[in-house]
Amino acid sequence: MRLFVRADRLRTLATTAFVLWAAAADSIPPSAQMPVQVPADRVPGIQAPAVKVIGEGPGFVRLARTTDRLDATGHRALVGIPLSGLPSLQIADAPASQQAAARLGRVGFFRDQRVVEVLFTPRAEANSAPVVVDLSFDATTKRVPIPRASFYEDLTYRGAILNHDQSLTWRHGPQAAKRASSSQDSGLVGPAFKVTIQKEGIYRLTGEELMAAGAPASIRVSSIALYNGGGQRLSEVGEPAVQLRPVSFHLEDGGDGLLDADDHLLFYGQSTDRWIADPDGERRFLTNPFTGSNVYWVSIGAGVPTDSETIDGSLVGDPAIHMTYTAREHYELQRAPLNIAPGNIPSGKEWYWELLQPGVPQTLDVSLSDAASTVVTLRVGVITHALGDARVQLLWDTRVVATSSLPRDELTVLQDTIEVEGGAGQLEVRALGDSTAFLDWYEVEYERHLSTVDGMLIFDGASADRAAYALTGFDTAPRLFDVSDEGLTQITGASFDETAGQLSFQAAATDGMRRYAAVIDSSLMTVSNVQARSLGELRGSGGADYVVITHADFSSAAQDLADWRATDDRHAPAPSVALIDVAQIYDDFSGGLFDPTAIRDFLRHAHQHWSPAPSFVVLFGDGTYDYRNHSGTSPGNWIPPYEDGVSTYDEWYTYVSGDDTLPDMAIGRLSVQTADEAQTVVDKLIDYDRTPELGPWQGRILLVADDTFNADEPHLIETMFTHDSEDLAAQFMPPGLDLEKLYLVEFPFTGRFKPTARDAFVRAFNDGAVLLTWVGHGNSRVFAHEHIFVLPTDLQAIDNSRRLPFVFAAASQMGVFDDPDLDSMPEALVKWPRGGAIGMIAASRIGFHNSNMALARNFHASMFTSGRRFVPVGLALLEAKLATDVFRENERRYTLFGDPLTRLSMPALAIRLVTADTLQALGVERFEGEVVGDDGVLLRGFNGEARVQVFDSVVNRRELRSGEPLVYDQPVATLFRGVVPVVGGRFSGSFAVPKDITYRGGRGRISVYASAAQVAAFGSVDGLVMSGTAPDAQPETDGPDISMGIAGQSFNSGDFVPSKIRLHVTIEDVSGINIAGDVGHEIVLIVDGDRQDVTSKFQSGEDYRVGGFAVDLPSLEEGRHDISIEAWDTHNNWSEKRVTVQVSAAQVIEDALFHPNPTSGAGHFSFALSGPANVRIRVHSVSGRLVDEVSAAGNRGHNQILWEPPVRLAGGSYLYRITAMGDAGMATADGVIQVKR
Template sequence: MWKSILVLFLFVILQSQSILKAQSVLADGDVYKFRVTSSQLYKLDYNDLLNLGINVSTLDPKKIQVFGNTGGMLPQENAAFRYNDLFENAIYIEGEEDGSFDTGDYILFYAQGAHKEYFDESDQLLKHEFNCYDDANFIYLKIGESDGKRITETEQIELAGNEISTFDDLHFYEEDEVYPMLESTGRRWFSFYYSSTQDSEHTFSIPGRIPSEKIKLTTAVLSKAESRATFTFSIDGSEVDTVSVAGTTPNKYYRQGYIVGKTMQAEGNYGETFTIGVNYNRPTSSAKGYLDYLSINTKRELKLYDNYVHFRSITSLNEEQVIYRIQGLEGNNAQIWDISNPLEPKSIPFSSSRFSDFPNGSLKEYIAFSGSSFPSPAFENKVVQQNIHGSSVPDFIILTHPNFLSEANRLADFRRMNDQLDVLVVTTEQVYNEFSSGRQDVTAIRDLVRYFYLQDQSKLKYLLLVGDGTYDFKNTLKESTFVPVYESRETLYPVNSFCSDDYFGMMDEHEGYWAETLDGEVDLDDMEIGVGRLPVSTLEETEAIVSKIIYYETQESLAGNWKKNILFVADDVDGNLHQEDADKLGVLTDSHFPHIDAKRLMLDDFEKTPTPSGSESKEAEAFLYRQIHDGVLIVNYNGHGNVAGWSAKRILTSSHIDTWTNLDRLPLMVTATCDFGRFDDPYVFSGAEKAILKSDGGAIALLTTTRPVFQISNYEINEVFIENVFELEKSGEMARLGDVMRKTKNEGIYSDNNRNFSLLGDPTLRLRFPKKQIQLTSINENSVSGENIVGALERVVLEGQVQVADAEVIRTDFNGELLLSVFSRKERQTKGIDSPVYPYETMDNVLFRGWVSVVDGEFEASFVVPKDIYYSEENLKISMYATTTGDQLEEVSGTFTDLKLGGTAQEPVIDDESPSIALFMEDDSFVEGSVVGSDSYMFAELEDNIGFNTSLIGVGHEMLLTLDDDSSWVVNDYFEASLDQPNKGTILFPLKGLEKGVHTLKLKVWDVGNNSAESTITFRVADNSEFVVENFKSYPNPISFSFQNPKLTFNHNQAGEDILVNVKILKMSGEVASKFETEISNAAAIVENLEWESQKLRPGVYILVANLMVKGTELNSQKVFKIIVGD
């Protein structure tokens, strides 16, 4: 009974040791970090300490301490014991008795390397566990104020029992040198690849091996072949055994190969040095074989080898007491240590090279040695004092690679000031120092988070990892792992393998091991912490993304109605599977979250063009581009894809993302497609990485997929995502992305596929949705609480207010402008090109969109319902967005869905006058025939006596823009009525990739009574790689001497760029009479009224030389002409 109580008491002590510690041992004193690569005895002497800069002359050796933990990978199970901080090791110091550390004095200590050796009781074999994260362990030498822990001597045991003069030894060959997968995934690497050769040889030298004893060889091999293959093993040319490996089905998503392990015994008179041969019997020329490891169990003579031996005896397990005899153990400085607990060795007294011990049913380990010639550990660095363990519990942890610390701190400062969050910034090196004895290990990061979580489970909510992470943990291929990512054990089955940051958010006691089965199932542990990652590799990338995050949350230039929009994008194959999913998500948004305006891009709505590599849809590509640049809060894609883009139709590629300049319209991207977010391949720069890291556009964050995923789980996680991302908090704000991600993962788990969704972005970021504070109060002077119905050609007057949140109180302090959009349903169907025709219905048909003034919190808007509607009764949706016009920007929104539409008005508005159009390129300064760039805009000013028809229900009544009688676009969605003038408005439509040359553009529009008008202009496109300047003039010319200041004017093809202008006025002799320089920021296509001073010029003829340059480029143009200055 007392034994059970003692065990329980010790367990509680150990558990408390593994959970909480008030202060790290690195918080004070001078600490020196050393690298150890193998498990053995190490020495630090007088000169070693002197070289560290330690003042040895004043050093009290009793204050010398060594800290460090056992080797191997940390246990994944949360419930498993682990050292919470560095553990003090028991050490031996020669010569410390005199109170000084003198020449000839030295420190001895035992330390384990990164790879773990253990005894498998079931197989009765010594085995190893290769550390996939690091090849070194670390120990810490501390000179502090406390007396250090020293090795103590056990009581001498009387010699009795059977004598043991041999020991069991383990030798292994394993290296992380070869990765077996072309599309890399998983944590498992291999030692040797049989490519051009089918054979390999591996020589082992084991001094003192007993030739008569069997060699037990354990191995694991991989074959990637369509038929069965074998590996033949031999020792010194004599065949020992074969390993047979089954073939696989050739399919990129199926299992790519099989790993088979086997233990074999070799009997023969092999010496101390022998060679193991491995032959891969390749069944076909395309077959590929890999050697994982070779492990040797053998017996050796128990004696000192170069004054040292590390030993254990499996035979002892069968004995109650044994005697060990160690040959060559002589001299006054000979010692034996029991290192069964490697951190607290015990010195064992012995006599005549013998000692006795009680195994007590466990395999004890010992070292015996003589002299002082032992290796020194490699010095790593002097540790800057740190104390993660002493930090208070934060709301938000930012874990960064040291290279990016300055930018991590900048983001932390922003969160502290802007969000009032308690933020803790730590580096990977600091975390490893305190939680994994300096070794890189993903579990050290999880243990860091859990350390704080266990102290206050209600406070810590978010973790941001700043640094890219790859399957190449040890940077074998290239420097690519800055903050490691959790990689699955499964490596060979693409759809069952995964990488995930979810691991760092699993806090419950029963979680952490995250078991994987052969059929791909994983433990569906949930997340208690929201986790995001910035996959940066350079300080410049980090600076750019941190700047983008701060810009997104603070800049007034991001104001706009676009933050009420979500775009669902769907692939057109697999029998409408993806288009149906997108439609269902759109319906879910419309019905449950009417404050969001849902749009759809169904790929089968667009024409396709055959190409040698398959059909493409330039129309869909252009539509997506326009939506991104017009702005959507979220863009959500589901369908086929890869690391470089979406769909075989190439509607989005990495090169397309390169062209995005949407810094003021950054969306959250959700990509339910294969591999688009694969950030953990050091040789792949995925589309998701490009989008998040693009400094002048791209995405503000991505919920993206890192591996192949299945449609059924894609829809499930998407559905839960929609339900969480649009559920507003009490403050009216959207939830932080970390909370959305955490809830989505926990509620939308279908299989391990959902672990392949990662958040690339800041988990504390909130999407910038305008708070819901706008309420309609009357419709045509009727209360909104009653039933209201309007009909075609009816004038509708809406009144409303901006109100205090959750209170019917007018905000009289709100003055600004409100954009009102009125939507009806639209029945649509796809073209049925690559899948059957799919009918669907949207709530995005615009009956009216226009601006009205908000004065002291109140507004009134009026419009006329167009003739083109469905005449059966339906509910309209009124979507409202308003912004202040004062110094302090504020955005609010509102939605109303209880207005019905049906039939014709009782007193319809009569409209028999045609509208008018003023058509331009870029802006209203455009002159017919002028030059523009290949990426330009159509700008139109429209006016009518009543208003414009923006409905898409009437066939042939679209606002249609046509280029060269060839390409055409429906531009209804780009019309906005002018402020408080519903009969006037503008269209601004982007034209991308215009070909060089002369073009004709025609716009046709309709008013609410279906009266039409059209207008045509011509323009010339110059290649953007040129700087074309035309119509460069100075006016007036001649200049009257009394005229105050002449002006320059010109048009060009680099609209939106900054242009440097350098002008010199030369006399006819060439002498400079006058000069000036200026910079035109964000230059319009036509530059006017650029003044220059002529007062100093005497009457006469001059030469004006103008040099113009596009800032930041080498593009330039020169213009020269005469000017005349009169009397």
């Protein structure tokens, strides 16, 4: 009796259950029932949840945390709790060394569910007893009816909350959850005209401009209203969003009550960067970090008309006339980002003017406009990041006027009163001590004459009631307005002295400070843009599971994606979908201003008011921290990022419930900049789902780990990358799939780099894998200090077509997508048109290895060991972040570059596989298999092919690296790779075991990938034993037979070939071909002496004794080239096949002959061509008479053309000429035919 192993993959790759059984080799029925099923959480590689509910009641829930592995980072679990009261926690059971094994964390909201964090401490001992905790809460809490939730809402809750079923009636009820009012509740809804301005001033908006934007030809003036949202940035902390307020204006319609094309309205426009009054009356300058464009809205018929009133400005009596006013001028240039994140990454919303370095003063020329006094208040804003002694000194015309120490990361304002002679001077700012600082801005405040130089004057009035003013410098009588309330109130009755150019008026009796504007008609300002829009489209109710927020530049591609998702029901019901233009979000939630917070406010509104509320969000467009293009190099800000100073994270947009930092939605970004890029990415996403390229790559995982050497810190021995990769491989990867390890410790250095590791990485990437996980160092341009992949130089080598991996990078700062000048690694890979990645998770800023790995483990656990099928990548990342309890500032920086609803293209069907449990060298083993459905029933309609791979036993390596132990399983060799047909769901075949195996190894493996008509299946068996040599092995000394061909032409050695050729190689041997790849026993391609290992390309057919591969040769220069193939059979017998090829730029005919020669009749012309050509053959008698002419199409390489004489020829000699006419020119070859009678 021999033990056979049979593996049933009855449900999914994530919940594989293996069944072992024994029977006689010749008595295994195909439909045998499995006697034992091993629970998923007891099979190596299949993990039970890290924390699970083991009991619950009206007022409590009991949790258990079980794991058989060390855990250096701890774990966070969310437990649903009632809407009122606080829970308590008691540890019911824990190992003696972990009496403080758990505690309660913060209370918050996950979507509409109130939750509490249960924080489990790290585990210092493997295989220790479970930690059991009891949570108690108010059992009398009022419950609400079970809320209605869409499939995707329920999916999101179930993956995040441990006691989902117990707590779902504690959620916000339907009314409470939808309690918020509209975010921009102005009453202005429907068509409106968006008017954009840049600077403060009095603007003239003409009827012609409105009509050009789509307004009717004549507008009743009583129906016109003007609104503005204030022009300031939105609050990030949940305060009420912008409110559109009516703004008064002045309308001139010619007296007919209609606004015609030649009529206009005047309004006061404010800049987004402006002086504002604090509640205590102090003035300060406010800069909008996101935009310099303010927006006003013109409503026709929907708003409340706010045509301006008038007030009397006539002089009364003989008042004191003010000839000056207090001028406040703010000067600020934005030259560089203020915050530089670790890794020298510019970041944040704040910019500075000049860097202040010790010994390098900054000097600025300051001039005052029409100053009425020499007394000036000077203010200078400076800031420092320094920890040490940071001091700054101000000098005015070489005189020290202020010196101050600077607290770290706080704006310090230095202020002094100075004397300015002649209206100008020089400001010098010096950094003292050893630290640098930053000059942010400076301001001057002084008395200025009430005079204009450009026909417009805007000023703050005096505090005195009924103050009178005299304004000078006007060529004609100006219009005069009170603009104190941000609207326009016309002042009449002012007197104008045309000779002096002076306008005099007296203010009305008012409370508080007033602001005035005088302007002549020729100085009225024109608006930047007028656009017809519709307000309020997003502020009502709606519903969508999946929301795409796009820029109009990408609307076509975004529509394609939305349409696909709305019909994609392959693994779950198709989601409801909403496609949202980000401009509409700005219109409805930030008054039309560009402001990232509007995106968060929209999603919050959708969460509160939509049914279903969004669960998945796509940000469709690139973004940069350079919101206002201060650098001058920003390509655009299609979908802006959120910046908090030193970090950026899209997760922030999903903080829509409660005042916590729990992400409430799965979010991803498609970081595209052009319509072509957008279409490329969407086509990849749709093709990946709808018509995936079937192949073994769907059953392959690529795990890549950095080595132990850090060039930046050579004293460190970084074994953690290999150790933690081994942990991922053993505990969190899908156990049924083929795992290919690429560990950099296995590759040699060449200088500072590892070029052979680079070659292996590119090869593995191009071969394809369903998942690529990187553990190590990196940045936005490079994998590893050893440069195994450098974006600018190596991207061109990526040509994996539709074999697209999803990439998880457990590394710092690889996803710095907000850099305005460069694409980061994930952006480039996702957008790459010749393949690349289907998506990537990467950190946008620096991180720390422990937190990187905690997130990586939780992500892979959600994807592959949670008992669910085809988990969307965005949902897995959301769950991983909710479960990670180590340095949360780091994990929130991880961004999903891709579609959060993408599901990995893994095989959906299972394979039941039978093979011997022991493999013997030089033996021939048989395998059988069946493709089965979820229910384990044979799929008789499955007809296709199965690709079978047999792997040698894993070898455990143990070594010391500078005293640090390094233990890992060495990547295994492939012993056999072949394709067999699948008919009626069944397949079978044989393979030869080579001499080169790991004897006495007990961790061999066989895996099978099968495909048919866009359906794929996968199965595997582990634990195969490699034991000895087969007793019936026969001696064999002959090496393999090798043949070569060139794609697209018949081929003989010496033939002409193009410079780029695909070589087809067939290898045959009675004992099978050795592909184990041991050193010296590889299949090698040699081109002009350059050797290339091509073992991995070899694949057998239905007969294991015959196989082959195709390989693209490097471009060949003109001339002769030698090509060789070396191969070994399973007995380690060697063979070599050599051929010679020729490359010619000109048309050449070689080896022309006629055979048989002499002939008695028909025969063949044989010749070789250097390139395709039209061939003509003429046969003449020796006297020159044309006997026959033959024409044919000639191919590159060897050609043979049959010739049958048209008449019976007399004996003797005949002459022939072969003429070839091709793109490279004409060539001829002559010869003689001897006719024998």
